[in-house]
Amino acid sequence: MIKMLSGNEAVARGAWEAGVVVAAAYPGTPSTEILENLARYPNIYAEWSSNEKVALDTAIGAAYAGKRAFAAMKHVGLNVAADSFMYASMTGMEAGLVIVSADDPAMHSSQNEQDNRTFAKFARIPCLEPSDSQEAKDMTIAAFGLSERFDTPVMLRLTTRICHSKSSVELGERVDPPPDGKVFPRNPAKYVMVPGNAVKRHPVIEQRMVDIALAAESFPYNRLEPGVGTLGIITAGVAYQYAKEVFPEAPVLRLGLTWPLPSQLIRKFAESVERIIIIEELDPFLEDNIHLMGIKVEGKSIFPITGELDPRVVRESSIRAGLLPVSAHVELPGIDPGPLPARPPVLCPGCPHRPTFYILNKLKVPVNGDIGCYTLGLIPPLSAIHTCGCMGASIGVAHGAVKAGSSERHVAVIGDSTFFHSGIPALVNTVYNNSAVTTIILDNRITGMTGHQENPGTGETLQGVKTTRVEIEPVVRALGIKHVQTVPAYHVEKIETVLKEYLKLDEPTVLIVQEPCALLPEARKRWTPLEVHSDKCNGCTLCFRIGCPAILKSEELDERYQRPKAIIDASLCTGCEVCAQICPRDAITFRQDSEFELA
Amino acid sequence: MKEKINFLLAGVGGQGTILASDVLVNAGLAAGYQAKQAEVHGMSQRGGSVTSHVRWGKTVFSPLIGAGEVDVLLAFEKAEALRNLNQLRHGALALINAEAILPVTVTSGGQTYPQDEQLKTAFSQITDQAVYVDGVKLAKDTGSVKAANVVLLGALSALMESSGLTGSELPVEKWLDIVSQRVPAKWVELNRKAFLAGREAVPV
Numbered sequence: 001m002i003k004m005l006s007g008n009e010a011v012a013r014g015a016w017e018a019g020v021v022v023a024a025a026y027p028g029t030p031s032t033e034i035l036e037n038l039a040r041y042p043n044i045y046a047e048w049s050s051n052e053k054v055a056l057d058t059a060i061g062a063a064y065a066g067k068r069a070f071a072a073m074k075h076v077g078l079n080v081a082a083d084s085f086m087y088a089s090m091t092g093m094e095a096g097l098v099i100v101s102a103d104d105p106a107m108h109s110s111q112n113e114q115d116n117r118t119f120a121k122f123a124r125i126p127c128l129e130p131s132d133s134q135e136a137k138d139m140t141i142a143a144f145g146l147s148e149r150f151d152t153p154v155m156l157r158l159t160t161r162i163c164h165s166k167s168s169v170e171l172g173e174r175v176d177p178p179p180d181g182k183v184f185p186r187n188p189a190k191y192v193m194v195p196g197n198a199v200k201r202h203p204v205i206e207q208r209m210v211d212i213a214l215a216a217e218s219f220p221y222n223r224l225e226p227g228v229g230t231l232g233i234i235t236a237g238v239a240y241q242y243a244k245e246v247f248p249e250a251p252v253l254r255l256g257l258t259w260p261l262p263s264q265l266i267r268k269f270a271e272s273v274e275r276i277i278i279i280e281e282l283d284p285f286l287e288d289n290i291h292l293m294g295i296k297v298e299g300k301s302i303f304p305i306t307g308e309l310d311p312r313v314v315r316e317s318s319i320r321a322g323l324l325p326v327s328a329h330v331e332l333p334g335i336d337p338g339p340l341p342a343r344p345p346v347l348c349p350g351c352p353h354r355p356t357f358y359i360l361n362k363l364k365v366p367v368n369g370d371i372g373c374y375t376l377g378l379i380p381p382l383s384a385i386h387t388c389g390c391m392g393a394s395i396g397v398a399h400g401a402v403k404a405g406s407s408e409r410h411v412a413v414i415g416d417s418t419f420f421h422s423g424i425p426a427l428v429n430t431v432y433n434n435s436a437v438t439t440i441i442l443d444n445r446i447t448g449m450t451g452h453q454e455n456p457g458t459g460e461t462l463q464g465v466k467t468t469r470v471e472i473e474p475v476v477r478a479l480g481i482k483h484v485q486t487v488p489a490y491h492v493e494k495i496e497t498v499l500k501e502y503l504k505l506d507e508p509t510v511l512i513v514q515e516p517c518a519l520l521p522e523a524r525k526r527w528t529p530l531e532v533h534s535d536k537c538n539g540c541t542l543c544f545r546i547g548c549p550a551i552l553k554s555e556e557l558d559e560r561y562q563r564p565k566a567i568i569d570a571s572l573c574t575g576c577e578v579c580a581q582i583c584p585r586d587a588i589t590f591r592q593d594s595e596f597e598l599a
Numbered sequence: 600m601k602e603k604i605n606f607l608l609a610g611v612g613g614q615g616t617i618l619a620s621d622v623l624v625n626a627g628l629a630a631g632y633q634a635k636q637a638e639v640h641g642m643s644q645r646g647g648s649v650t651s652h653v654r655w656g657k658t659v660f661s662p663l664i665g666a667g668e669v670d671v672l673l674a675f676e677k678a679e680a681l682r683n684l685n686q687l688r689h690g691a692l693a694l695i696n697a698e699a700i701l702p703v704t705v706t707s708g709g710q711t712y713p714q715d716e717q718l719k720t721a722f723s724q725i726t727d728q729a730v731y732v733d734g735v736k737l738a739k740d741t742g743s744v745k746a747a748n749v750v751l752l753g754a755l756s757a758l759m760e761s762s763g764l765t766g767s768e769l770p771v772e773k774w775l776d777i778v779s780q781r782v783p784a785k786w787v788e789l790n791r792k793a794f795l796a797g798r799e800a801v802p803v
Contacts, residue, residue, distance in 0.1 A: 165662035312665030341710035345647035544707035
């Protein structure tokens with residue numbers, strides 16, 4: 001059967017067909033849908049782990065136990081899981097282990113665009129790169145074969161355009177794993193990486209890479225495509241598609257296994273053409289490593305090292321380098337569309353994070369932020385996030401600034417899922433080393449930005465099965481933090497009062513601001529649009545300062561000040577009442593006074 | 600059948616561009632083309648601009664369309680239509696939903712939303728095939744404002760026929776089947792109506 005699948009759906013299908021028994025991940029764009037899809041297949045255990053390292057350790061444990069195992073994460077998730085990635089390379093496993101690294105060239109939803117192929121080389125782990133959804137499925141299956149043949153974890157490196165592009169896929173059947181019977185290995189020489197054992201394993205994994213490089217010469221996804229002309233192209237991943245689009249006739253060496261490289265195959269290709277260009281996104285990974293073989297190739301002198309490629313970028317870069325005639329140029333229309341308003345992503349109407357950022361802006365304190373929807377608190381008019389680097393960084397950064405003698409009181413802002421992911425060790429550190437950081441945990445009872453995934457605080461698993469809900473406040477108290485309070489997220493005055501009190505204390509404090517994400521089904525039930533009494537509004541603009549998309553400037557001007565009054569877009573307003581609470585003239589209705597019927 | 604047709608869908612998160620892209624890519628397959636689709640999830644869905652690329656062709660390599668090579672624009676929102684103007688090739692077919700969704704930079708910032716005249720003047724410089732439809736109103740008339748994306752698909756199907764981009768390989772029944780397979784059973788009838796209302800709404 002043929003189906004249109006995204007790369008992520010295809011990888012999930014491939015893992016299922018390959019007989020994976022255990023799969024684990026932490027959500028992260030562009031990888032999230034892999035586990036969401038895998039969880040729907042029968043006879044497979046799939047989970048959201050608390051972070052990427054835990055996910056990878058889980059998969060490693062299953063592979064040690066003799067079952068095919070799988071872990072998926074975004075590129076920066078592999079930084080979190082790096083320690084485990086390295087030891088898994090050293091030990092190998094009893095059954096196949098495949099790790100997806102979903103890289104994000106152009107940073108559509110990420111803080112950087114690191115190229116994780118280098119990670120594979122660094123860890124002595126083979127790296128596969130599919131070019132479309134069919135290959136995403138097939139190469140997932142092939143990855144398990146490689147993994148077991150060479151006793152190595154295998155990295156399947158995807159990029160956003162592979163993850164989120166759809167193309168046709170021929171579906172296959174699942175090959176079930178062999179029946180139980182394996183005993184968990186007692187093989188300390190292989191699985192206990194104390195120095196005495198590790199020194200013996202290191203030469204083994206170096207030899208393993210030599211052996212895989214030999215097998216790479218005939219690996220079916222390393223493909224020579226003959227063509228006409230003297231210019232040869234070496235390419236991989238989605239860049240292959242752009243290469244074929246722009247140079248349909250040229251000879252191409254398409255590498256499916258991008259680490260280790262097949263040196264004889266590359267040499268043979270190099271001898272068949274006069275000039276070689278490498279078309280690859282981000283780092284000159286193939287370029288540098290082929291250059292080390294003593295083969296002359298060109299890549300980043302022609303194509304950009306930053307951002308995504310696409311057919312236009314490849315074509316225009318090639319024209320500039322004289323590889324294509326100037327006549328190949330596609331002129332852009334170059335029409336002036338006139339002034340256009342920017343449309344940045346924003347906190348949604350009714351977002352429970354909004355009141356906290358409104359207060360933080362008002363208090364003018366430095367705010368060290370974290371990764372999640374709430375990073376959008378940086379956007380004007382809230383403008384209340386001053387640093388954001390990676391998952392879990394907020395608390396440690398605030399602590400460091402305090403210890404550096406910052407004269408201001410520092411606030412760390414972190415979400416519920418991020419707190420469980422990597423916030424806890426940093427909070428322990430503020431207690432241990434006593435710093436007057438105020439940590440705000442924005443608990444919206446879900447992992448929001450990646451599209452509503454369950455986490456340890458939601459009380460449900462990946463499959464929506466009820467489980468123990470890990471409560472944040474008892475955890476915080478157990479760490480030894482004396483000043484901790486949970487306040488309802490829409491209570492503007494309460495948040496301000498507690499924050500002001502905490503900011504005076506000379507010790508770590510934690511404010512948990514709690515309310516389910518306004519887009520969750522349970523929250524939608526209470527949506528009731530509010531109204532502005534235009535006779536009371538004098539256009540003071542205070543309600544515009546919360547940056548709510550539902551509050552608009554009316555065409556009606558206040559008679560005295562000639563300022564536009566506020567109106568509320570009933571199709572967007574959720575009735576969170578934050579604007580009603582801050583309006584100094586009581587011009588905005590509360591839900592109980594609203595004339596609109598409950599939805 | 601054509602050698603290649605490049606579609607760009609542009610809108611605002613929540614307008615149903617993902618379902619529309621899904622219908623369009625499967626319509627390509629049903630018409631006998633190779634088809635690919637690319638979109639971005641994540642931050643852009645938080646009220647930001649969204650685009651989706653759909654390509655039909657005898658052979659399709661890249662899932663992405665290069666700037667200046669869009670043959671058909673389906674814009675769900677007026678400012679987003681303008682934002683993507685220079686992605687189009689001259690003479691492209693443009694179907695623009697007459698809906699304005701004001702970004703916060705307009706509602707609580709100092710920026711201004713483009714007037715209809717600005718939109719029409721700009722598009723008239725690139726194509727005489729720009730068509731404006733009030734998808735939201737038509738959807739409301741058929742029963743649910745949420746079917747505006749399907750109204751637009753209906754309108755697009757009719758425009759593609761009249762401009763010769765599609766023919767007997769893609770009869771209206773095929774379109775309706777593809778739409779029906781992608782909506783919950785209880786909304787099939789409403790969406791069929793919405794699709795047909797869209798077809799009636801454009802000059803052919």
